Amino acid sequence: MEKYIVPLEKLNKKCDPELFEHSTTEDLPASRELIGQDRAMEALKYGLSIRRKGYNIYVSGLTGTGRNSYSYLVAKEFADKRKAPKDWCYVFNFKRPKFPKAIGMDGGQGKIFKKDVEKVIKDIGIEIPKTLTSKEYENNKNLIYTTHQNKAQKILNELNDLAKQYNFVFRQTERGILSIPLKESKPMTDEELDNLSQEEIEELMKTSNELNQKAFDYVKRVKDVEKDLIKEIKNLKEENVLQVLNNYIDTLIERYEDNDRICEYLNDMKADIVKNYDMFMKEDEKNYLEGILLPRDRKEDFMKRYQVNLFMDNNGKSNAPVIREMNPTYYNLFGKIEYVNEFGALKTDHMKIRPGSLHEANGGYIILQARDILQSSHAWEGLKRAITTEEIRIENITGLNVISETLRPEPIPLDIKVIIIGDYFLYQLLYNYDDDFRKLFKIRADFDIEMDKTEDNIRKIGSFVAYQCKEEGLKPFDKGALAAIIEHSSRIAENQNKLTAKFNELVEIIYEADLWADMENRQVVTREDIDMAIYKKNYRNNTYEEKLAELIEKDVIMIETEGEKIGEINGLSVIDLGQYIFGRPSKITVNTFVGKEGIINIEREVEQSGSIYDKGVLILGGYLGEKFAKDFPLSLTASITFEQSYSGIDGDSASSTELYALLSSLAGKPIKQSIAVTGSVNQKGMIQPIGGVNEKIEGFYKICKLKGLTGNEGVIIPYQNIENLMLEDEVIEAVKSGKFKIYRVKTIDEGIEILTGIKAGKLDEKGQYEKGAINYLVQKKLKYYSDISKEYE
CATH class of the missing domain: 3.30.230.10 (Ribosomal Protein S5; domain 2)
Structure with a gap:
């Protein structure tokens, strides 16, 4: 039977401590380099390099192989080479109020634009009342009043000349132009009217009707003069308001002349203020009752239309974003429209539009966990739709729109690279049963669970341990401890000629070995500490075996x-x-x-x-x-x-x-x-x-x-x-x-x-x-x- 016995030297493969150049990790080069994942890294970098539609990335592999941390690091490396994304603002749509407009501008400009608009509206709110109460305005208004009053009086004189023939006179009253009968060339008093007989009254009414028929054209001319007066006063106000707006808004338009969307918005704002200049006038304080929606509240509500919602502020960012969304629900990804309850009714406006993580990652990269996003069907379908249409549309999906007013914000263009991290099983399910997935995630980066046990990889693991010691403040590891880690790595990989790529399991042993060295008052972690860490980890979990x-x-x-x-x-x-x-x-x-x-x-x-x-x-x-x-x-x-x-x-x-x-x-x-x-x-x-x-x-x-x-x-x-x-x-x-x-x-x-x-x-x-x-x-x-x-x- 001896020929069937496995030779003693084949039962384990020890690591030679002399492979490490220095006696402890203190002198070894520290590196966080991903080891043994050349294929996955090449696929990941290739996918991030292609700026074409559909080349998003699915990163597959087991937990602990570094797929999360290194996907982020590689994405960050690419993001650092790209400029910061645009700022985005949502503003009121003066032509279609239920469809707020999205305006994009260079990073950092959104904050400035918002402040500029706020200042302009504040200044306009001061200048319009000043202008409409100025002496020059009052003089012009009085001139118009006088001119039209003279015209109306002239017509009234002509009308009275006619009325004398019927023994009547016309007077201008609060109720309009009224005809009054004369008696001895004087208007009859109420007492005199009451003393008239029935026949006299009927005769008077007959005469009055004849006169009114002939006076109709004169009365119409007087009313036309009144209409002209109102119109000219309104034109005078608008001219004065427009002059104020030209002084302030036109300056702003010149400042943002390179952005057509901003210029269009400011021109629409100017036209709207001209129509609604009265909202800038001060209300009479005595008209307000505390706790009741009265003019002041309506005015504040109305004035929101001139506010700018700084939706995405990338001020201070120098490169593209990399966002890790750990809870990719529909609203967390795509944003939402918030509501407020006012007297039982849900109301909203463009200032209550909130961004999601896709907006934050726009112009850069977003990393999602496959299992998390697939648990929300709306989020998964919405993500595919956004990638396909290359735009992010904000809409509520809870049915709230049925019982409240709602908005349809203009979609924002989407420029993003999506990285989904999951296992091989989910990849196969998606690839076989979701046609959209094949089109949109054409790159797969597969993280292996093991690597070849080469001298180069052994030394790299030594550098990885040195990095952990430096970053986490651990004691240095000697050669023997590093050799023990390599042997344990092969044990996890279940192969004498392989090393595990599950670095999280190695990190656990590294941390625990440092603790055992500390408990033994050792300044350097040795093989004994590694063996003790492994033994104690097993001991904590082997109750069932015992x-x-x-x-x-x-x-x-x-x-x-x-x-x-x-x-x-x-x-x-x-x-x-x-x-x-x-x-x-x-x-x-x-x-x-x-x-x-x-x-x-x-x-x-x-x-x-x-x-x-x-x-x-x-x-x-x-x-x-x-x-x-x-x-x-x-x-x-x-x-x-x-x-x-x-x-x-x-x-x-x-x-x-x-x-x-x-x-x-x-x-x-x-x-x-x-x-x-x-x-x-x-x-x-x-x-x-x-x-x-x-x-x-x-x-x-x-x-x-x-x-x-x-x-x-x-x-x-x-x-x-x-x-x-x-x-x-x-x-x-x-x-x-x-x-x-x-x-x-x-x-x-x-x-x-x-x-x-x-x-x-x-x-x-x-x-x-x-x-x-x-x-x-x-x-x-x-x-x-x-x-x-x-x-x-």
Whole structure:
């Protein structure tokens, strides 16, 4: 059996501390460079370099590989080369009040523009009342009044000349021009009118009607004069107001003449103020009642139209933004329109339009988590629409518009690069089921979980540790500690020739090792501190493993490590608790007898197995048929189960183990209980590699240690898993001292020889297996079952 034993030097691959140029990280160059992700970094930079529609980026990979932090760093690097984005303001639309206008301008100019408009409105509010109460204005107004009064009096004189013929006179009153009857060339008094007889009254009314018919044109001319008076007074006011506006607003227009949108807005504002100049006049204070919406409130409400909503202020920014939106809800991304409750009614205006993170990132980059944005369907659909149309539209989606007045702000042009970070599974779902995703996210940057264990990468990890020490104020790490970190990195990667790219797991050990060094009053972190940090981390999480070991030690869970048994074998599985993974031995038993059912998987029958496990069991039937039953029908019933297993089972790493037990049962030869087995098998009997090999070996070793090591204990692993071995020092010492063995096999035949101590047997020239071999005995039993089956049929 010696030829199957894994050499001692293959059980672990130590790191040479001398690879590091200096004795501690204090003298090593500190670097935050992303290590071992050349492919992902090239894709990320390529995607950020393309300024074309649809070339947004999906960053895939597992948590802890640096996909978040380095996506931000690379985006920041690109952002630093681009100029700061525009400022954006929302202003009142004087032509379409429900559609506020968006005005863009150079970064930092928005704040100035807002102040300029505020100052102009304030100045205008002072100057308009002054102008309309000035002596010059009053003189002009009086001149107009006098002129029109003379015109009206002249017409009235003509009318009175006519009225004298009817013994009447016309007088201008508050109720207009009225005709009054005369008596002795004097207007009749009310007493005289009351003393008139009925006949006199009727005669007077008849005369009055005739006169009024003839006076109609004169009265109309007087009213026209009054209308002209009102119009000319209004024109005089507007001319005076316009003169004020020209002095202030035209100066502003000249200042912003390079921005057509601002000039258009200011001209519209000027025209609106001319129409509503009266809103700038002071109200009579006595008209206000506290707590009631009266003229002052209406005026303040009205005056909001002249305010500027500085929507996006990029003042002081020298380069493009990089925004990480951690809660990408619809409103957080696209902004919203806020409302206020006034006497039970919800009201809003252009000053209550609020930006979202897309506005903040406009002109730069935004980083989103795939899982977060997909949880909000409105946000995901809105993002795709914004990228497609290249504009950001603000609209409320809560149904609030039904019970309140609403606005439709003008959309803002969108110039942005979107980086979505997620896992491979979500990428495949989106790519296969969302056609828009394919068009809009054409670049994928995939962060690997491991890298090659080259000297260059080893030194880079040393620089990474040096960076952490410098940034976090940690103690320096010596060469031995760095070597231990490299070995632990290979252990996480489960490969002697690889290093993990899950730097968050390394950082945890770095921080904890610094603490242990501090507790031991050491000024430099050593290998002992690294080992202690790893041990204590495991100790904090291995309660379940210890409980299982205790049950096995007390034979509550029956695992035997001595003797030999037919159809019984120790299999190995792993239990993943998140922060801790450990190997658990499980007893697998097989019973065989005549029948037609084939191989019965008890776990499958009770629905406790996964599809991969079921596939592994079904492969066993293919192996038996191909190897032993080519000349006769396979008449067999075999019952296979994991004993004392009360939860789900999946994976095919126990398929070879089950096959060994099946062959043992058929051959009637016992299996050594001191040897546990892991590895999957194909239909041709070739052993295939599995995962978690270190944990499986160490898990069985711990149980053997509990029950007492005799030197016969060991584990059979697939030949291909040798490069995955990064075993703990205790296990290596046990192997070195001959107390524990690790075998590697390529085929089922090799494994069955180790487990039974009997040759597997090969086919001779006649197509028969040599007598006494395991394969001979299996074939003989299967032929026997077939013959019995024929007799019964």
